[in-house]
Amino acid sequence: MKTFQKPLNADEEKVFLQKYQEGDPDAKNVLIERNLRLVAHVIKKYQGLEEDPEDLISIGTIGLIKAVxxxxxxxxxxxAAYxxxxxxxxxxxxxxxxxKTSREVSFYEPIGTDKEGNEIHLLDIIEGDFEDTVERYSFEENVKxxxxxxxxxxxxxEYQILKMRYGFFGETECTQKVIAGKLGISRSYVSRIEKNAVEKLRRHFQSAGAS
Incomplete structure (x- = not known):
C-alpha cells in the first residue's frame, strides 16, 4: 500500500481549515492529502473482505473529500474524528x-429444472436424498x-479449491480464508477461482443435459 504524508497537528489543521474557508483551493488539497493516512486506517477494519484494498482507499478518499x-x-x-x-x-x-448488484455464482444457483419443473441446484446433486428408485438412479448419474x-x-x-471448499472426495470442507492460508494466496483470489469454477461446471452440466 502507498506511503502517506504525515498528518497535520492541531495548529496546522486550524490554519489550513481557515485558509480553505477563505477560498484557498490549495488548502483543501493539503487537508485531503495529509489525512489520507486516516483512510488507510479506517479500511483496516474491512480486511478479510474480497474487496481490493486500493478500491476501498479510493472509496474512502471520496468520504474524506466530503468530510473536508x-x-x-x-x-x-x-x-479527523468527523x-x-x-x-x-x-x-x-x-x-x-x-x-445488491453483484451476482454471486455459487452451488446454490439453479442449473435447470427436474421433470416436475422444480429447480435443480448443484448442491442438490451432492446432498440429494431420494427414496424413489428412479430418482436415486438419476441422482447417482448426476453425481457421476x-x-x-x-x-x-x-x-x-480450480479442482483443488472446489474439493476443499465443498468437501468433495473426502476433503474437509473449508472456508475461503482457510483455503487461502493453505495455498498461500489471497482470499479474493480464492473467491474468483471458486466462482469461475462453479460457473464452468454449471455451463457444462447444462450442456450435458443432466437429468
Missing part, C-alpha cells in the same frame, strides 16, 4: 451497493457426471 468540504471548524473539533465517520459511511454505502466434469473441465487449481 462539509466540516464545521467553528465547533472546535478535530477534522472524517473517520464520513470515510466509514462511504465505504459502507459502497459495500451495500456492491452486495458432476465428478467427471470436475476432473475433465477444471484446472488443477
Amino acid at each position: 468540504t462539509t466540516f464545521d471548524h467553528t465547533k472546535g473539533n478535530r477534522l 472524517a473517520a465517520r464520513c470515510i466509514d459511511n462511504e465505504i459502507l454505502m459502497y459495500l451495500r451497493t456492491r452486495k 457426471l458432476l465428478y467427471r466434469l470436475m476432473e475433465s473441465e477444471l484446472t488443477p487449481q
Whole structure:
C-alpha cells in the first residue's frame, strides 16, 4: 500500500481549515492529502473482505473529500474524528451497493429444472436424498457426471479449491480464508477461482443435459 504524508497537528489543521474557508483551493488539497493516512486506517477494519484494498482507499478518499468540504471548524473539533465517520459511511454505502448488484455464482444457483419443473441446484446433486428408485438412479448419474466434469473441465487449481471448499472426495470442507492460508494466496483470489469454477461446471452440466 502507498506511503502517506504525515498528518497535520492541531495548529496546522486550524490554519489550513481557515485558509480553505477563505477560498484557498490549495488548502483543501493539503487537508485531503495529509489525512489520507486516516483512510488507510479506517479500511483496516474491512480486511478479510474480497474487496481490493486500493478500491476501498479510493472509496474512502471520496468520504474524506466530503468530510473536508462539509466540516464545521467553528465547533472546535478535530477534522479527523468527523472524517473517520464520513470515510466509514462511504465505504459502507459502497459495500451495500456492491452486495445488491453483484451476482454471486455459487452451488446454490439453479442449473435447470427436474421433470416436475422444480429447480435443480448443484448442491442438490451432492446432498440429494431420494427414496424413489428412479430418482436415486438419476441422482447417482448426476453425481457421476458432476465428478467427471470436475476432473475433465477444471484446472488443477480450480479442482483443488472446489474439493476443499465443498468437501468433495473426502476433503474437509473449508472456508475461503482457510483455503487461502493453505495455498498461500489471497482470499479474493480464492473467491474468483471458486466462482469461475462453479460457473464452468454449471455451463457444462447444462450442456450435458443432466437429468
